[in-house]
Amino acid sequence: MKAARTYLTASALAIGLMSTSALAEELRFTVWSGNEAHLKMLNGIAESFKATHPDVTVKFETIPAADYTQKLTFQIAGGNPPDLGWMMEDAAPTFEKAGVLMDIGPSVKAAEGYDFGDLSQAAMGLWQDGEKVYGIPFSTSPFMIYYNKAMFDEAGLDDPLALAAKGEWNMDKFQEVANKLTEANPGKWGFEFKDGEGYASRVMHALMPPIRAYGGDAWANGECGFDKPEAVAAVTQLHDMVFKDKSIVPPGEQGDYFSGNSAMTINQISRASKMPEAGFEWGIAPLPAGPGGESPVIGQAAIVVFDQGKQKDLAAEFVAHMTNKENVATMAQFFPPARKSVLESDAFINSNKLIPADQMKNLGAAIAAGKVLPSHEKSPQILAAMAPRIDGLWKADANVEESLKAVCAAIQPLL
Amino acid sequence: MTQRQIRIIYRTCWTLALLIVAIPFVFPFLWMVSAGFKSVTEIFGAPSLIPRVWRFQNFVEVFTYQPFARQYFNSIYIALAVTAATLVISSLAGYALARMRFAGAGLLMLFLVSALMVPEEVTIIPNFFLIKWMGLMDTHWPLILLPTFGPHGVMATFLMRQYFLALPKELEEAGRMDGLSRLGIWWRIALPMSRPALAAVAIITFLFSWNLFLEPLIFLSSLEMFTLPLALSNFTDTYGLPLWNLQLAATTLAVVPILIVYLIAQRQIIESFALSGVKG
């Protein structure tokens, strides 16, 4: 009895302590998606790599998105880096400058039939430094307006897609319809920031679309842009909508668009997969234009190879495989591509079962014209320095211009 | 009013006051369990401890979103391993400090006492590099080694020492007469007589490991290796958004079993903590 118990404890220990030791020909690939459909597709691509590399398997490892960059840092700093991984746009410069990303330019350019020039230059901007290539974007996803068509119809309003077709979809109109929708639906709101997280983890996602629509930016050439007149005007409008009109879900409240509590929200195409279970009629439309014209905002993610990895050349070959024309077309069902040939194809326009072709065309246009979210080598510090000042901004009695000046004062030394 | 009536009124008032004070101690648990059965919309809707729609699905989805069963197992076996290691090591050292005379004992005690004062945040960065150097990143070894040998282990050592000091000497001498070695005395005589202290160390150590957060946060990066507190703080979907109802269902699953054990053995558990504090 005693021996049995000792044995059990010992084997429990052994099972638990077994580390994930890699085989010689296994590539470890970190992703932040645990979605079954995503993983199935990724595993399919890995399977097709066997045609040229029969002994190579790829193990996709999910790290929860909220902590992804942090955990990746621990793995790299801890001497246990994956071979490849997804990387978000805001983390790219930090990792690039730290020298932990491999230059995969030579590998991908040498790959047979790769056609490097087919990748949109605008999309590659963040991942290239001269001749060096640090990543290939697999998702170049513009921010779009999601709207609850039923709520617009009930309020007797033109929906954003119709307004956009008429050329009337701008920031003023946006404020106006948000207001009317709020009045028509007591207890609900006209607009919700991206994922309802606009005051915390998605600050940049909340602020950038209007600021860019007004012709401003977060920063440019080492200079803070939040206190420039364009940004101040844009944020003032948002602030009014939250606290005067009360048409945007305010801080500390839950007005989830996907459960029908807000008429509009901003999000990326990947979220369309949540719509069927939402149970109302819906559509997607471009972001409202502003005094600065139309200026789509893009969130981006790329595949990178880690320089410390033991099989980095093999990993680079896999990147070339994964981002060739065929596989990019496959991935386009979930992730908007950066390859011009795929973007322009009919197959892409019809790739998403949930979204009609005319709306997909808007998406394609946004990818072509869009600008990636701001990023910086010191992104973590900048975001942390911004956070307390942004907290001060989102109060009813806040002075928007002063708050934005405080944001700039806090981040300027870091830029 | 009679003396007796005054007494009763006095008692009632006290009890009522205590009941009111007890609300913030009890309500979070009740709310947690109830929210674990709710949909996200209902969690943020009108507060009611009885869910309108019982969403048992939450407790199933917890296991599909993360390898939650595996994480649960990790927490249990790590806590058991830490407890076993701490019991052996601290009772050995505690015995020597209480029962044996050797040069340097005083200095050693002083050294060890000072460790009790030092927050683990102070040494976490060098330990990060140490564990990296040992090649133990993303394994469970640091979660076993650091608590066993850190300030908590020292605390356990002192607790054991305190208990051994109070044991009657005669029994040990009898053991010696029977030809037992020091190790034999420790194992055959001292330990069996120290069940209360061993139980206290075991209970406190198990809970200490079970609730550990900073170390898992820093040393673990694969989902299958996570422990419960880390998994709980990490219930986010593919886009990094919190899955409120799943998080609360998972929290319920993590907290309730411990709570049940506590309710059954509350006297023993509370006494263990009392013992740990008294030794200073």
Next chain:
Amino acid sequence: MTETALQQTTARPKDAPWLSLKYREMLEAWLFISPTLIGFLIFFLGPLVAVVYYSMTEWNLLTQQATFVGLDNFHDALFVNPDFWHVVRNSVIFALGLVPLNMALALTLALALSRPFFGVVFFRTVFFAPVITSAIAWAIVWKFLLQGEAGAVNQMLAWIGIDGPNWLREPNWAMAAVIVTRVIKMVGLNMILYIAALQAIPRDYEEAARLEGASRWQIFRMIIWPLLAPTTLVIMVITTIGSFKVFDHIYQMTGGGPENGTLVLAYYIYQQGFEFFDVGYASALAMIMFIIVMVLTVVQVTVRRRGMQ
């Protein structure tokens, strides 16, 4: 270390002849202690020494390049970085709020629960339950309860006509919320320590005083409180150190926000070292934390000792 089980006269022929009994005993003792000692040196003392060196380098966690910079990190913290003093201030406020509140509540509850009465076990069990719960779970639940208007706390306050603040979005309220929820979580431990101390006080003392006509308050003030002094000191030291250690609670509940209102030293060290990769600066902060905790402990012990004389 005044007593020892060993009696020289019981030496038996079995003892190794090449080693005197005294040395054999010493060797055995060190062997008994060696696992603790070796682990302690590797995982505690070594790192403690290393952190002194780290604090004098500029060291990026990601690039892993270290350069010796002398006392620059300390200079940065103390004279350049405005966040540092804000963080120290927060930590001090946290401790000043938490320690007295915790101790007062613990003592009150202990006085109420030290004697048997109907329901005493129930109350002790209830007040102690949060102690055994993980801080992460506790903070997750309270984060929900303290939501703006939808949160249960504000809904309850609304019943009695109080319009509660948006707790976790106002710096001062957030600090208050973190302190109070932490006290609720940990007060049971101190309560139990006080109960143990109270039960150790002989009843005769109190009876004698009562016969002499002393009021309840007088009995507490003149007899119980002085007798509790050693326990109070222990509790004060443990609670103060504990208040500087708090990490998981803040990590989960506020992440240091809003407006850095709950950014305390333990969290700041983690942030600088592991989120901003600034190992050198974080190590300097760790050194400062170490010094603060040491000084506080010594001060408390000295003050109490003087007070008792």
